[in-house]
Ligand SMILES: Nc1ncnc2c1ncn2[C@@H]1O[C@H](COP(=O)(O)OP(=O)(O)OP(=O)(O)O)[C@@H](O)[C@H]1O
């Protein structure tokens with residue numbers, strides 16, 4: 488079954504056409520990579536799926552339900568989470584406080600102070616479990632802005648995971664990471680997303696080919712190919728347009 492599907496999705500920025508009829512299909516439980524050159528429209532695709540932009544045409548389906556134009560908080564409630572290409576933690580808040588915010592949002596706790604106090608112990612425990620899982624327990628009280636780059640991306644991924652999504656979209660989680668940081672992040676993503684569906688946008692072909700069950704190649708706003716890693720590697724159109732002589 489497809490957990491996520493887009494049908495004939497188009498997007499343009501005041502006349503600049505960026506997506507031309509994208510039919511993306513993501514199967515439940517798979518790790519799916521979206522690859523393609525800079526400017527191909529990958530982030531725009533995520534943004535139209537997750538409600539940052541309303542597509543100029545076409546529809547987005549999550550578990551068969553039309554969710555076109557749903558806003559991020561509503562998507563989080565129904566089981567979709569995402570991270571951003573640019574780090575988006577709250578730099579002055581500690582790792583603990585950042586994750587707690589995400590967990591509070593999941594529980595929908597806002598201004599009801601009595602319920603808030605009542606639940607705070609559970610929330611603290613849940614936050615600490617998440618800190619342990621992402622290997623940030625030693626950085627519990629460190630402001631996000633002072634974390635190493637790799638740790639701050641790990642924090643961001645854990646915030647996306649804190650809402651316990653069934654489907655998670657990660658935009659270039661490894662960008663700017665060192666080899667070691669990338670290696671750790673891949674291991675963390677494997678561990679944390681077990682049994683879930685993941686869509687990653689990624690330029691690092693080592694990451695793509697080690698993580699993805701299937702790959703979609705985007706080129707000038709169109710899908711050039713979708714398939715298993717071996718099929719993509721051998722696809723002549725993909726080689727010509729993108730992989731070229733990357734020797735993957
Ligand atoms: N907010 C915006 N306003 C106008 N044009 C935009 C906007 N966002 C993206 N674009 C343009 O849309 C095209 C696709 O951009 P997008 O960011 O989706 O590409 P991408 O595949 O994610 O690239 P990268 O690999 O560099 O992140 C580019 O030509 C970009 O300049």
Ligand SMILES: [Mg+2]
Nearest residue numbers: 529530531572
């Ligand atoms: Mg992008």
